[in-house]
Amino acid sequence: WKQIFTQHDTDRSGLIDTKELTMCVQQIGYRVSPQVIDAIALRYSSNSSKQIPFDDFVAAIVRMRALTDSFMALDTQRSGVVQMEYDQFLHLCYQF
Template sequence: MNVETVRLMMNMFDRDNDGTISFNEFIGLWNYIEKWKACFQTYDLDGSGTIDTMELQKALRGFGYNLSEQIVSLIVTKYDVCGRGDISFDNFVQSCVTVQTLTDAFRRIDVAGTGVVTMTYEQVRCKLRLKNDV
């Protein structure tokens, strides 16, 4: 896995925030990775070992995220390190967790549940800073 995905998962499972993963935290992380692996294999429809834009869109819809084809293409472009139009397992996990994190942050701001928020420039900068710390 790439360094960013490992950092992301370490932050998620370091429950006591001591900068390390205890044995029990590791077990939780291992189970989490195994679930993602099964999910990845479910949506890797052509068995290529990578997820393309169409497969990612199906996966995200399966998770309840109805994103446009244009947004999904942008996600693939961001996480496609080889420039082939698809993403590897670790980048799939990282992209899905990022979508979840951003959606959760959006929902906290969208208190009316309308799907539309108005933010100041400073709020956007703060949210981006927090996202980069996740």
């Protein structure tokens, strides 16, 4: 992931912004909305700049992978949609 991060850190600041994060996430193989990218940037940036350092990028991708794996386990028909009870949703969220 370091190579991907460095490749898309076009200004060599050691931080990636939302545009660069989008490129990284796509290269890893995820297709997510701009709203998800924005939420990730807000969650993993140290301030409101929405810029993420490498260590936090890794944490974000590890979490995305874990959440995706959990989603895929529930999406048995591979439709991109799951139905779950509220309690199951909370359990899933609090695992991460």
